[in-house]
Amino acid sequence: MFSRRFVSASLLCFCLLVPISVIPQIASAQWHAKETEWPSYAADLAGTRYRPLDQINASNFSDLEIAWRIKTDNFGDRPEYKLEGTPLMVNGVLYATAGSRRAVIALDAESGELLWIHGEHEGKRGGAAPRQLSGRGLAYWSDGKEERIFYVTPGFRLICLNAKTGQRVPSFGENGILDLKLDDDQTISAWNDKHEWVPDLETGEIGIQSAPVVAGDTVMVGAAFREGMTPKSMRNNKGYVRGFDVRTGKRLWIFHTIPKKGEAGYDTWEKGSAEYTGNTGVWTQITVDEQLGLVYLPVESPTSDFYGGHRPGNNLFGETLVCVDLKTGQRKWHFQLVHHALWDMDISSAPILANITVDGKPVKAVAQPTKQGFLYVFDRITGKPIWPMPEKPVEVGNVPGEWYSPTQPIPSKPPAYSRNGVSIDDLIEFTPALREKGKEVASHYHLGPVYTPPTVSKLEGPLGTLTMGTASGGTNWPGGSYDPETHIAYLYACNSCIEPIGLVESPKEVSDIRYIAGVAGREVQIMRGPGENAGADSPKPPKKRPASQYVRLDVDGLPLVKPPYGTITAINLDKGDFVWQIAHGETPDVVRNSELLKGMNIPRTGQETYNIGTLITKTLVIAGEGQVTTTPDHPRGAMLRAYDKATGKEVGAVYMPAPQTGSPMTYMVHGKQYIVVAVSGGPYSGEYIAYTLPSAGE
């Protein structure tokens, strides 16, 4: 009984109440965040990750010391090693999601003292959630009197908390809880033991790990699902986006990311595939222009990342940037970045709002970083591309039953800021011998530029298409940054995240999708939790190859592609040109210590990491490393690095005990600037670390 029911708030909200006097009251009726605060996941609703603070600068960055730190092990029944949050800071209080419970914690922003903690025990519903752990953050709202914190639990409930106490706000939803699996213009369902698709609020697949977004009096939430490479079925729940009243939780609007019959775009789903296809959510951050009253929705891929034979057509609004009205959710314009998605490019990060000047004319623009390394820039009122994005022919594949778009829109400007295809020229080239070995590895795969389609995996080759800029390349969920004063965008990109995409026929008991991701000669492995398998009459899996015959995507332990492995690029959005591009991150141990490269002078290579977020201050670009290294300069750990915003030159670095896994943020309290970053991974469980400068006289 206890484990099956969602137990009432009063029992399970555990709060350390802080005296109200500790938190200053907000005097003004109209609340506006200060520049010294960080009130929203990406600093502001424009997705800039920018604060014009400059106490920490090039002259002192390397002097930073730890002001406070908090391990998140005890915020859940097990430690977490994938802490991805970016905290908020308003009025001297720092709010963050933390731990495997996805608890919300409030800390004194100066001392790190724990003020309150809130957690929800969701039982089986939380345990079955597609997106678990601590999530990426939360949202703050105030009308000048009341302060509220919003977050979504792993079990897909929107929780409204009193920011002063951590207690749920009873007047919101049902005692502070809004069940997001309800009132969604669909019945959230799951497959039962008899393989029937039945309503199921407990295990029905839908959730989210990104932060809700508050604009005006509307709180908005998208949806996420399991990884889509090997889905169990072509049928799934759909990822609609909704806006709710921040005071009551009443649904204000919904946007159908897969159009319903009669709605625009329905005809891009041939053979009635809009009826059963799911996913197509907005799992990443939503961006809002409050002044224009417009919301920008970056929509992900439809069901089945790499095979779309069951959803013929262009599949609007899959992989489409959609602009809707903040008050009604009505679509204003849209632009589909990828027709008929086959590469899991999604749209993976917050669109960035930029007021720029193009050919002497001011333009309110929106710039969309992507996994495929294109920065798509539009007039954000009309949706018209700032620079042409002509439809260009792309390779049409031959996977049986697949439907291919013969063209894709390719931005003419700015140039791609990370690799988005694989050619022989991209392969390792430290020595001619290594290049030859790289060619041998690559020879097992189909190669090609961006939008080269997946292939059926064959033992004799190709094992699949070797791609970059697909599932984990380019810019992923941390997104980019933007300086509104200089009109320069700063984009971290994984420039070496190789994704082999091979397809195998799916055994009937694994999936009703004809082809799913896999490798010829290896047992089909469904990418989700364990426990589902083999019926008696199902086809036997093909004979396995022994482990020694793995085709490893490296060359004697070295990365298959040449450096730089990870980059930060500064792009002038007035012109669409690069200002600079640097390799971000220390050269990996495996390269620096390689006997094969002994005596060679290899410039810093950067690292193969897909989830690095950047922070922009008045003069600096700040980003941590995503990999551990052990160098003569520092013990096993990672560095938080600062670059001169104007030139990309590194101006300082400070040691972190583990890689950056959540994007850094900054704020100022009582005259001191702080930088907070989430670190975790490998042997190191999640921790938020706050850095500041030594006090005067130290």
Add this chain to the structure above:
Amino acid sequence: MKRTLPIAGLVLAAASLCALRAQAPADARSVWDGVYTDEQAKRGEAVYRKECAACHGDMLTGGESAPALTGGGFQANWNGLTLGDLFDRIRKTMPQTKPGTLTRQQNADVLAFMLNINKFPAGKTELYRQSEMLKEIRFETKKPPAKD
């Protein structure tokens, strides 16, 4: 003055590290000393496929929900630590959906499979099943020079 203290701290820390290293027995074993068997790695592969591959991938290359268990990034994470540390990380926190449910033998077998895929050599004896004993085996990414 401002810079003196941190540097002094680093010097002290470095000195302590050197002292620690000096105390390590000269014959301390590492992952390069054949600490598992091929047979054990094969058993580990079967456990891996059933319990781990859904998140870490068929080829141990990871995915969005879990990191790679092979390659430079993985090895750098554990470089300088011990197999006991890695064993305990697996034993206490994995599989993520039901941590702590595999036996010590299964965990040791999975670890053997991971060592095999990471190209550390097999030997004639199986991996220990006790964390304390595994803590005597260092995870070193760089192959040490051959002993005299």
